[in-house]
Amino acid sequence: MPSTADPLAELHAAVAAVAADLRGSVVELPDLGRPPKPEFGDYSTNAAMLLAPELGSPPRAVAEQLGERLGEVLGDRLERIEIAGPGFLNLFVSDRWLRGSLARIGEAGDLFGSGPAGERILVEFVSANPTGPITVAAARHAAYGDSLCRILELAGHAVEREYYVNDYGSQVRRFGESLIARARGEEPPEDGYQGGYVVEIAARIEGAGAPDADPDQVAARGVGLILGGVRATLERFGVDYDRYFSELSLHESGAITAAIEALNADQRVYPHEDATWLRTTEFGDDKDRVLQRGSGELTYFAADIAYHLDKRSRDHERVINVWGADHHGYIGRMQAAWQALGGAEGSLEVIVMQLVNLRDGGAVVQMSKRAGDIVTLDDLLDDIGVDAARFFLVQRSHDTTLDLDLALAREQSQDNPVYYVQYAHARIASILRKAGTERVEQALAADLAGSAEVPHPSARTMIMRLLAFPGEIALAAERRAPHRLTTYALETAQDFSAFYRDCRVVGAAEEGGDEDLRIALSEHSRRLLERTLDLLGVAAPSEM
Template sequence: MSGPLSDLREAVVAASGAVAGSAGGSSAPPTLERPKKAGFGDYATNAAMLLAPRAGVPPRDVAGRLADELEQRLGPSLERVEIAGPGFLNLFLSDPWYIDALAHVLAAGDAFGAGSADPAERVSVEFVSANPTGPMTAAGGRHAAYGDSLARLLAFAGHDVTREFYINDIGGQVRRLGESIQARARGEAVPEGGYEGDYVLEIAERIPGAASDDVAVVAERGVQLLLERIRRSMEAIGVEFDVWFSEGSLHAGEPSAVRHAFEELASRGQTYRSEGALWLRTSAHGDDKDRVLERSSGEHTYFASDIAYHLNKLERGFDRLIDVWGADHHGYVGRMHAAFESLGAPKGALELIIMQFVNLIERGELVSISKRRGDFVTLDELLDQIGVDAARFFMLQRSHDTMVDLDLDLAREQSNENPVYYVQYAHARIASILKKAAATRVSAALDVAARFDGALEPAERTLVKKLLAFPDELAEATERRAPHRIAAYALELAQTFTAFYRDCQVVGAQGDGVEAFRLALSVATKRTIARALDLLGVSAPEQM
């Protein structure tokens, strides 16, 4: 990838190489970062400090030689370079460099920041996968927002992404759901360990014969109805799954997918029988102990289904499987990785991402969430109260491995102060500026901005730098599966634009080419904000 920043980085690396020369040996690549303090240059590098120990020379001496090299290599792009502190090189770039950098951003168009995937892979992202024994909870919304945003990031990077929802539509919990529905239909108390939420009664009323039919049939109908509801909730939060995968389907057909998986594992010598059950040697792959696949009763465990499911995904040709799981599944990670290896799959191709909990807060108190007791806030309620954009941004602001507290009253109260509106407002404000300038002037500006030869304001340089940071920010957010970094970036970009808006009149700006340059800068910012919001699944309104 080429661009103003990678050119800079290359120059630093090349200069390092030249100075290192006979000293030989390579160390960690030098950093190129945007210093926090304005006085420390536009970009700073620690190259001299990395080189110093090898050369056996004080860092500041090395820095001096590096500075000379950089001045030669960068020519007029470099205004000046300073040696500071323990041996940092602070680079001050010239206005032509900034003008050229903006032209680069504009030329990249909608693809600005895209395509960091190397290599591009076929990736399956499985997330939410909520049990169809109740409505989507607000906590499920966090999984939805996270998984979907991660999928968007991966796709934008160039991967071929499939979003999957795994439906646990068989097993004890489904039977309990059926029993609970039937009990409600008969006007009886829900059995011990059953589902007590009001939705069970609603479901019961929608199933003709719920009171008398076979409980398995009632359960199946119940799952169907709840699944429809879950689909609608997913649509409401803007998540579209490519595949809804039924656990039950893994047990159908001859041989079933589960049987096929068992055979695959057996042929690899990974299973054995003991105490009447079929076991998998997960302890041979780092798990604490071996695990049961087929119970002594002849029934398959959930684990057996899951192995068959992952084998199925491998056989569909995915290079990488990403599962987003709740924190309560953490104990399951070791055995899943072990099973994956037992199938002969490459170790690193399975990523299990653990999402920390969403705590429900009521009147300042932590409420224990229980789907069984019907004690939860639904995703639909949350969306009704604060809307999709605020909900998604709220959920995506935090890293997936920190807990989130959700106080619905507070969320409603504070939704007006949700930072998402600040970002959207910046976008709408730019739209308003561009509208005022009229389309013809804007498109003309895009043509001539690269030839601007005036002096730039500090706010303009800061904004260009912020835009240039987007590709790296994106690549890091994608690689680290951390969409919350994009939320933070979007907010910072909006702030940076707002500072520019305050300091620099755009429409009607005085000076030759100044208005055109600022219009072009506004266009680039608007696109980048829209892109960042899109990757979060948040809308970018033209007006507010």
């Protein structure tokens, strides 16, 4: 149950209660949604069709009974109820209910859409290697992860954002060697880092080219410089972390060997051919995995286990890892390790992000690792700006490959969905400016439910769009699907455009309308659009 005012949820609950009452027991929650056509009413429910098999009566007969009861329960909240098609109940809500609901959106303020107290959740995302700048692929993770966190917070969860820094291991060593080579004016090793940024970083490290340069020290300095850049870029992108967690620190503190010993004490570990193995097959993995190599070196997996043991120790009810598609093969062993560490099955969620293709007009921009071919997040932001980048990168479901058309994103005009939404916000702001602050305050305090306005169909649609906000937040949070909100923002902008076309706001009285109601509707539309955009990390300008 929602903890704050949510008129639509109350309507939904009433339908569910009447259905359960008729059945005599709890039933599958019936749907209550917007029907495909206006003739089918404002809201429609499949409750009768769900109940029909249970009651052994034809759906339309059940609908008859349900409709009658619903009419009694909802009283003047409904204009009328119709039975249609295979047994849908189509609800036509009263204007009074709509106006009253609009007033309640105002009363709820920023609590409108917020959920009841939920879980304590740790979300780890991006965690790109600190051996190069943030790429466009990682930028998708950043946009997704950060929006997801914002949505989860609004939905009622307590969220912490974390970035795991892989500042240890062979890649860091190769990075150090590449830095030294560049500092000496040489080409990096065959398996080293070729990017031009390596030259710049090398130049900033004192003594990197000296004959006695220590690769580890140079690498550490390099990682530090890269990480500084990464943090600056993410900040520019609007993404803030609660914590950057160092892999190196796990090695230095002995946390990894401690984790292995703990697993060993639980009989999860065994030696084989000089190496130390974790029995991950016990928890559904395809094969057992190495923790410590024959050479004595600890594997990346071992460090990750220590990291997740640390996560477990921090009192979260749920841990979410956002990983790239190329790590999918790693999920089985991590889930197994999680359970070996005592984590409840299902309390670790791994979300796999698919890849990003860049396109410029028609051609796909190739992104190889060769120098200059990498498109960094900074390049992208220089090109299309933060708002377009965040909107486009989060617009598609995380499990589908994303094509980002730079030509479209760059277009600061009519064809660009980001600007379409921002324009709608600016337009509303302009109307409200025209009304004046005092007038807006007055309108917000007016008795909207008692207003005599018969809302235009466009205004009704707009109010119902706003009423859908809490449900959209709950769904986006539940399904870990921030992209749903880009659609919601577009629909809200579209609906407002229709209202704007059909109804004069300032000076509504001239056409027999209620200016208070229309100003209140405009302000609440603007506010929810602003809040939706904020969840996406996109600015809501007052003028364009």
